[in-house]
Amino acid sequence: MRYLPHTDTDRKAMLEAIGVASIDDLFQDVPEAARLDGLIDLPTKQGELQVERALGAMASKNISAGQAPFFVGAGAYKHHIPxxxxxxxxxxxxxxxxxxxxxxxxxxxxxxxxxxxxxxxxxxxxxxxxxxxxxxxxxxxxxxxxxxxxxxxxxxxxxxxxxxxxxxxxxxxxxxxxxxxxxxxxxxxxxxxxxxxxxxxxxxxxxxxxxxxxxxxxxxxxxxxxxxxxxxxxxxxxxxxxxxxxxxxxxxxxxxxxxxxxxxxxxxxxxxxxxxxxxxxxxxxxxxxxxxxxxxxxxxxxxxxxxxxxxxxxxxxxxxxxxxxxxxxxxxxxxxxxxxxxTLLGERGITRLARLNHEMACALADRLSAIEGVELVTDTFFNEFTLRLPRPAAQVVDDLARIGVLGGVPASRLYPGKFEDLLIVAATETNTDGDLVAFEKALRGVL
Structure with a gap:
């Protein structure tokens, strides 16, 4: 049972002090599409064991970064941490x-x-x-x-x-x-x-x-x-x-x-x-x-x-x-x-790590840009580049995920309504030659 010390009179006084009519007014900057309407579709009560099983089943529907060939970047990158x-x-x-x-x-x-x-x-x-x-x-x-x-x-x-x-x-x-x-x-x-x-x-x-x-x-x-x-x-x-x-x-x-x-x-x-x-x-x-x-x-x-x-x-x-x-x-x-x-990397280590990232990205870019209808639009890059696809990139990413490849970030996700055919792809030292082959094969299949 929750303990809520504030009475309706307390809440009314606080709302009046800050100049809003209701608690809902405090959330007006949150888009309506992002607001929860009603309760979450979950049982209202369960035992601890049942909760663990239910949430575990829900979590198992996700593909984590370590479970599949992973090429997602756009601001957050998968690297090996000793x-x-x-x-x-x-x-x-x-x-x-x-x-x-x-x-x-x-x-x-x-x-x-x-x-x-x-x-x-x-x-x-x-x-x-x-x-x-x-x-x-x-x-x-x-x-x-x-x-x-x-x-x-x-x-x-x-x-x-x-x-x-x-x-x-x-x-x-x-x-x-x-x-x-x-x-x-x-x-x-x-x-x-x-x-x-x-x-x-x-x-x-x-x-x-x-x-x-x-x-x-x-x-x-x-x-x-x-x-x-x-x-x-x-x-x-x-x-x-x-x-x-x-x-x-x-x-x-x-x-x-x-x-x-x-x-x-x-x-x-x-x-x-x-x-x-x-x-x-x-x-x-x-x-x-x-x-x-x-x-x-x-x-x-x-x-x-x-x-x-x-x-x-x-x-x-x-x-x-x-x-x-x-x-x-x-x-x-x-x-x-x-x-x-x-400190573990040192000056030579960070340079070698960077070189491995660049080499992996170059190898991947060569493979993917050789696919018919796929164009590499990034002239120079480090470990991340952009491809132009013959289909909307968001659809391609979804199709790739269904067959076990996390293939990048659609540019339209960052720029809604723009760049529908652009896919941002990242490769790091954690990728293997097998990952590159799997991505190429999967992309050929979904295109």
Whole structure:
């Protein structure tokens, strides 16, 4: 029996205080199609054994990423995570790690955050990295807000190839500020439209490489054009393994690099929790406006090395109106997993991993594009590319799943009403030659 302490009078008073007529009004931003109308079609009561059996039967209808040839990406990727990662993060000093308010008893947590920042900075070619974000999309949104604060401008230009989830997250934050976001046509492969949209009021331009379709971009010309107008360049990525081979955002002139770190140390996990990466140039203006936390190295009164929170601009540490974000600590365990996996790989390991991903994707692209009616539309790519199919891609994906191949993400799922014939396909080191053969055979069959 549930205990509900609020009376009808209490509820009425609270609703009046916030200015709504009913509790249902609180959910008006949720589309009606996404709302539950009535109870879920499940028995109202069952014994524990019956519940386990019923839910187990329902779950068995799904095909998990490890049960079939898997080529789904578009922002979340299946990679091998060494067993060592899971073993180490479960050590007691890490498993319950929280915000290190008291540095004298949180040296382990602070040191891992410091190592994490160092690895992120090296990988992105930047000078300074923070101690993680929620995920890549919120890191991107926070970067847009940071650029507006740094430049004191209120216009952001986002390339059409930026993942739609990153665009929507940025628009959500911008909705409650003065920042105006414009997005170029995602069907245009080059960055000319982005460069043309930069003016004297532009705070930043956001471009993703590899982008949502898998296309790689050289950011040098864009960086020069943006800097001439006083705008910052935010380079986003969804596949951090690509930075083992692709030139880093810092080397191409970006001011801020943001992205998703899930590919290293963090499983697919049904979409989360993930870990956002955020790094920038060594500029006092940038560092003071960077969201989240920054762990630093120092020495104690006896000259011994120690770690502290050098900057902490979240609302739990400073006045709420002065906070740059409300990034919390539940990504701490994911950032630890990322750090451990990256440490196990090392510099040569991440390069070799990236090479394996690229080689597997090239082999798959060659196989699939040789099928009659299938066209490879991505000129350059890392481990993800886009195909044009002779049938609607969503139907093809469903047909492939029915015969045991998870064959990618229809572009129309990310862009409703557009790109009906485009299929986004990802390959990683977890795929085998047998997987490639199975995908080719299955795709020939359903087409």
């Amino acid at each position: 067993a060592t990662v899971d073993h180490l993060i479960q050590r007691s000093e890490f498993l319950t790690a929280y915000t290190p308010y008291q540095p004298e008893i949180s040296q382990g947590t602070l040191q891992t955050l410091f190592e994490f920042q160092t690895q992120v900075a090296l990988l992105t070619g930047m000078d300074v990295a923070n101690a993680s974000m929620y995920d890549g999309s919120t890191a991107c949104a926070e970067a847009v807000m940071m650029a507006a604060r740094v430049t004191r401008r209120n216009k952001a230009v986002m390339a059409g190839g930026v993942h739609p989830h990153y665009v929507e997250a940025s628009k959500t934050l911008a909705k409650y500020s003065d920042v105006k976001i414009s997005v170029t046509d995602p069907d245009v492969a080059d960055l000319s439209a982005v460069m043309a949209a930069i003016d004297d009021e532009t705070a930043c331009v956001v471009v993703q490489t590899p982008d949502v379709f898998g296309r790689l971009h050289d950011l040098r010309a864009l960086s020069e054009a943006a800097h001439e107008k006083g705008a910052l360049v935010i380079a986003a990525f969804t596949e951090c393994v690509s930075l083992g081979l692709v030139e880093s955002p810092g080397a191409m002139g970006a001011d801020i690099a943001v992205g998703e770190g899930q590919s290293i140390g963090v499983g697919l996990n049904f979409g989360g929790p993930y870990v956002g990466l955020f790094a920038c140039k060594d500029d006092r203006r940038f560092i003071r406006q960077m969201p989240g936390r920054l762990a630093g190295e120092t020495v104690d009164a006896d000259g011994r090395r120690g770690y502290v929170l050098t900057l902490s601009t979240r609302e739990q540490h400073i006045r709420r109106d002065k906070a740059t974000s409300n990034i919390c600590t539940n990504s701490g365990l994911c950032s630890l997993a990322w750090t451990i996996h990256m």
